Amino acid sequence: MIRKKPATLSDIAATIGVAPMTVSRVVNGTGYVSELTRERVMQAVAEMNYRPNGVARNLKRQKTETVGLVLGDISNPYSTEIANAVRESLSARGFNLFICISEHSAKEDIAAFDSLVDHNVDGIIVATRSNKEGDERLAGIADRNIPVVVVGRDFHHDQVDSIAADNFAGGFEATQHLIDLGHKRIAFIGASFINRGNLKRLQGYLAALTEHNLAVDERLITGRRETLSEIPGYSTEKIGYEGMKRLLSLPNRPTAVFARNDFTAVGAMTAIKEAGLSIPDDIAVVGFDDTPLAVHTLPPLTTVRQPMRLQGQLAAELLLKRIAEKDTVTTENRVLECELIVRQSTVA
Amino acid sequence: MIRKKPATLSDIAATIGVAPMTVSRVVNGTGYVSELTRERVMQAVAEMNYRPNGVARNLKRQKTETVGLVLGDISNPYSTEIANAVRESLSARGFNLFICISEHSAKEDIAAFDSLVDHNVDGIIVATRSNKEGDERLAGIADRNIPVVVVGRDFHHDQVDSIAADNFAGGFEATQHLIDLGHKRIAFIGASFINRGNLKRLQGYLAALTEHNLAVDERLITGRRETLSEIPGYSTEKIGYEGMKRLLSLPNRPTAVFARNDFTAVGAMTAIKEAGLSIPDDIAVVGFDDTPLAVHTLPPLTTVRQPMRLQGQLAAELLLKRIAEKDTVTTENRVLECELIVRQSTVA
């Protein structure tokens, strides 16, 4: 079977003997068209299986009603929830969403940015972990006045709004909770050795220890050599498991652990239970994110809830605002509060 | 700050006094351009922060080097793995990937299809659960000779390739494994009451029971009223938990359960452990998918591995083939084998 080209406006116009513009008017429901003509056009459109060529339309209209979302690890509920919230907010306003994945590298970040820009999306939401080259390209895009909003990551540019959870405060609160329960040897699981400063949850943990005059014991901080952005979400369960194993083999093991996210926490819990120890009596566990599975672990997991959907909603709103008001002057940097959810993994 | 329009080819051409075509040649590295001119163009491009307008380019070239992927539930590792595999295969061939989510309805399926078609993607991979209106639209798209490949779902069209795991055989094998272990009362968790015929895993379960002359007990088949496509992946953990609770409260409870996926299985395991029962001694559990977490559950989960990455790779390959050979005659329908992975949740 030979592939025939899709019908165009002109094809429709030619077959029923009107000007392309008339067909355009019918298709878009604009301007004056007589009832008779409208019907004839509609019929031809149906018969010839016509669909407007969006590329041509976009070129002419200079907008696409489409927004791009660049995600790092899509295995993580964090990304998922943000994506869903963004999509909901956008589709309520008639915008489409294209998601690009950039799982591994600055190169892929750049490829994702470029392909979105090349398709003339009206704006871009970025929720990847930051890296130097990627950020440079992103700055270039923002410089060209393409609306950009970043979520859950560092990025400073006078044309770019940012939204993030207060990971520092969340980490602080989680650790403080463990300290309040009387714990003195509190471990951290899931540190990044490459870019530790970027991991606000770890910083919050360190700050809480310091504030309460507890010594920081480096042996109690576990993680991996790789940048964390290289590790898919559910695999961090493995990191939690391995990290906990290492902690359990210490001569003086911790009495509590704060895991960088719920997956890591679940992995740690598995290791603790395997060792025949009890949660929270022998070791208390705190996670982060309050993913849906946190309620279903055994025991249910104490965790820090970050407003994931809200971040997505806000990102979409700010971006749409930026798209609508082409000369926005103000730049918003929102930091959203986290909330400690106490369950039985810390308090029996 | 006023938003200035991005520079165009003509802008560059005008500032250095050459024809737009010359600039195009430099940008694309085609045709003859003198070294001097090339350098002057390159410099202007850099200074004016120029990027080619992909929409215009696509319109002219009549191709976008972009493929669309429509996913249902992106919370599910199944979707995630497929997306990653597709992206890898595509980017190796210089194609970009745009992902659309259609989480809830035929309406969203259609919106996703349309927005991809409107952006003139070169082809579409569909991995959503099928539904009537969505399938009709998809057929219309295939009729217009836009390359389409479907993954893990039913869809028959003489221009559409399909790839799926052999869910029936997988469900059969999982159930058979339990029967071989001597179980007689085997439950199924996660049935769909709306479209039961579509759930091949359940059909495989039923067939295995029948083949071994075991009566099908409807009380042992649990699920929810909603269509399963309405439920995000990690939430199926809750379904597993609730379903198992119900099964445990039966006067004559099952000695084994086959869960429709690993998340559901994990939820069921939680309920079993909460009830103070042992896995596999009191109740054996089998999952499906072999998600990364299956190794980390307590005890590790027996499950049916389906080749997720392979499905994504094949989908990408078949689509690229269809894109390259515009008049492909053959249609491929591949069914990939599943593999039972036996762990300690069925055999101590």
Added chain:
DNA sequence: AGAACTAATGTTAACGTTAACTTAATAGCA
């Protein structure tokens, strides 16, 4: 009756790029 609308359509040009063609100058070679 002429001005001032409304309704229905057509015409032109442009969005930014590039394929296909043309022009012109230089180089190579029998």
Added chain:
DNA sequence: TGCTATTAAGTTAACGTTAACATTAGTTCT
């Protein structure tokens, strides 16, 4: 010297759509 290649540009038209303007006929108002 004349003839063919090669190099380095420029010109034209088109991809499919639509904004802006133009035209025509009929309607309404004063």
